Amino acid sequence: MAEDAILGYLATHDEISDSGIFASQHGLQHNDVVNVIKSLHGFRYIDAEDIKRESWVLTDEGKKYAAEGSPEVQLFLAVPPEGSISKDELQKKLDPSVFKIGCSQAGKNKWVDMGKQVSRKVQHVEDKVKDLLIRIQDGQELRKEDLTSLKARKLIVAQTWKGYSVRKGPNYAPNRKKVATDLTRENLQKGDWKDLEFKEYNFNAKGPPAEAGHVHPLLKVKQQFRNIFVQMGFEEMPTNNYVESSFWNFDALFQPQQHPARDSHDTFFLEAPSTTKQLPEDYVELVKNVHKDGGYGSRGYNYDWKREEADKNLLRTHTTAVSTRMLYALAKESFAPKRYFSIDRVFRNESVDRTHLAEFHQIEGLVCDRGLTLGDLIGVLDDFFSRLGMSKLKFKPAYNPYTEPSMEIFSYHEGLGKWVEIGNSGMFRPEMLLPMGFPEDVCVIAWGLSLERPTMILNGIDNIRDLFGHKVDLSLIKRNPICRIGL
Numbered sequence: 033m034a035e036d037a038i039l040g041y042l043a044t045h046d047e048i049s050d051s052g053i054f055a056s057q058h059g060l061q062h063n064d065v066v067n068v069i070k071s072l073h074g075f076r077y078i079d080a081e082d083i084k085r086e087s088w089v090l091t092d093e094g095k096k097y098a099a100e101g102s103p104e105v106q107l108f109l110a111v112p113p114e115g116s117i118s119k120d121e122l123q124k125k126l127d128p129s130v131f132k133i134g135c136s137q138a139g140k141n142k143w144v145d146m147g148k149q150v151s152r153k154v155q156h157v158e159d160k161v162k163d164l165l166i167r168i169q170d171g172q173e174l175r176k177e178d179l180t181s182l183k184a185r186k187l188i189v190a191q192t193w194k195g196y197s198v199r200k201g202p203n204y205a206p207n208r209k210k211v212a213t214d215l216t217r218e219n220l221q222k223g224d225w226k227d228l229e230f231k232e233y234n235f236n237a238k239g240p241p242a243e244a245g246h247v248h249p250l251l252k253v254k255q256q257f258r259n260i261f262v263q264m265g266f267e268e269m270p271t272n273n274y275v276e277s278s279f280w281n282f283d284a285l286f287q288p289q290q291h292p293a294r295d296s297h298d299t300f301f302l303e304a305p306s307t308t309k310q311l312p313e314d315y316v317e318l319v320k321n322v323h324k325d326g327g328y329g330s331r332g333y334n335y336d337w338k339r340e341e342a343d344k345n346l347l348r349t350h351t352t353a354v355s356t357r358m359l360y361a362l363a364k365e366s367f368a369p370k371r372y373f374s375i376d377r378v379f380r381n382e383s384v385d386r387t388h389l390a391e392f393h394q395i396e397g398l399v400c401d402r403g404l405t406l407g408d409l410i411g412v413l414d415d416f417f418s419r420l421g422m423s424k425l426k427f428k429p430a431y432n433p434y435t436e437p438s439m440e441i442f443s444y445h446e447g448l449g450k451w452v453e454i455g456n457s458g459m460f461r462p463e464m465l466l467p468m469g470f471p472e473d474v475c476v477i478a479w480g481l482s483l484e485r486p487t488m489i490l491n492g493i494d495n496i497r498d499l500f501g502h503k504v505d506l507s508l509i510k511r512n513p514i515c516r517i518g519l
């Protein structure tokens with residue numbers, strides 16, 4: 033509207049001399065007119081020059097007197113027309129500031145006699161100050177000396193008014209050409225892109241301000257787990273790389289090479305580089321022997337262990353590969369009890385559905401000490417999960433190639449009214465620990481769970497794709513302000 037008015041006016045006039053007057057003549061808001069002027073000026077439709085005017089506005093005190101009368105008149109009216117009033121009486125009738133200012137101004141004006149008793153010297157007064165203030169409110173011009181006295185009494189302040197004078201610019205046209213902001217499929221199909229004028233990028237434009245910091249629920253829950261581990265005296269393990277060799281992911285864990293998990297149906301193998309460059313040769317030899325022939329009181333698997341299988345690179349399928357490397361390093365030092373945890377990404381060649389993704393996060397904890405028992409494992413798990421608010425636990429015997437005994441962990445889900453599997457656990461086998469070089473009486477209890485599952489339960493999410501990956505529900509992130517991460 034303002035744009036049509038400005039361009040239309042310039043079609044028949046040389047100049048808009050004052051944007052403020054133009055706005056009020058055309059029934060427009062001056063702000064809108066200014067915005068349009070800036071935009072048209074940017075595209076050189078018009079030339080614009082700043083104009084400034086000083087104007088006067090009432091201070092809060094000034095506004096009060098314009099409404100209620102000046103203090104001197106309020107004081108005068110409080111003095112009886114005949115006789116007198118004691119100063120104390122008079123003070124009680126007025127506001128403290130009105131009394132103070134009123135006394136001095138009315139005294140100066142010679143309206144009243146000020147002593148212990150106050151009496152009128154004149155019968156009528158005019159409230160000149162109030163009249164002047166009202167005239168300023170109405171936008172009228174005042175004499176210089178009146179302005180000076182109101183300013184001295186801090187009843188008015190100067191305000192600079194800014195506006196523009198406007199003339200036609202080099203690109204002037206009575207209507208602004210519509211500039212395209214996007215190149216659409218239709219533009220390409222119709223071929224009209226050739227005639228389109230595109231809006232230039234504004235690299236100085238600022239994006240909408242973020243309302244607050246937000247954190248992804250997975251990160252938040254990850255931090256909660258971290259806090260629990262740290263409270264229980266666990267140290268975080270370095271989580272290494274996503275690419276791992278089959279050796280560290282499987283062989284070192286006494287997982288036989290024919291195990292179905294080592295199939296490409298279950299595991300992502302790397303094409304390039306397809307094999308690892310380096311393995312600790314002495315240790316590889318010990319691992320090979322325990323698979324083939326056993327030892328350390330074990331009969332082994334009695335199969336033809338192949339180095340090529342161990343060399344194959346893959347995307348690690350569990351964070352137990354992280355624990356394995358850590359334990360191997362630990363076994364080289366003189367023994368001291370340890371508690372470790374890791375939370376990081378793992379990959380499995382699974383078909384993706386509401387509850388499964390091909391990549392997810394695992395949380396893994398382990399305790400390494402002399403003479404640990406299954407009771408210690410159950411006790412640690414009980415402590416760990418009750419800190420998460422899951423105090424009803426059930427354990428079910430299970431099988432893992434690297435743990436014996438092994439237990440699946442179930443928790444009673446009040447909302448669903450049933451037991452749900454929340455993790456897997458066990459005591460690492462001697463076939464895994466002894467080739468690393470641990471003393472025979474050292475035991476390692478360990479457990480692992482997914483990060484996504486408790487996050488989904490805690491956030492009431494029933495489709496994992498809303499939580500993780502390229503289809504993530506962004507409003508979910510917005511509902512998780514960063515201040516609650518508890519860092």
Ligand SMILES: N[C@@H](Cc1ccccc1)C(=O)O
Nearest residue numbers: 350352456457458478479480
């Ligand atoms: N690695 C197991 C979890 C686990 C960790 C440690 C001990 C036992 C089990 C899994 O991926 O499910």
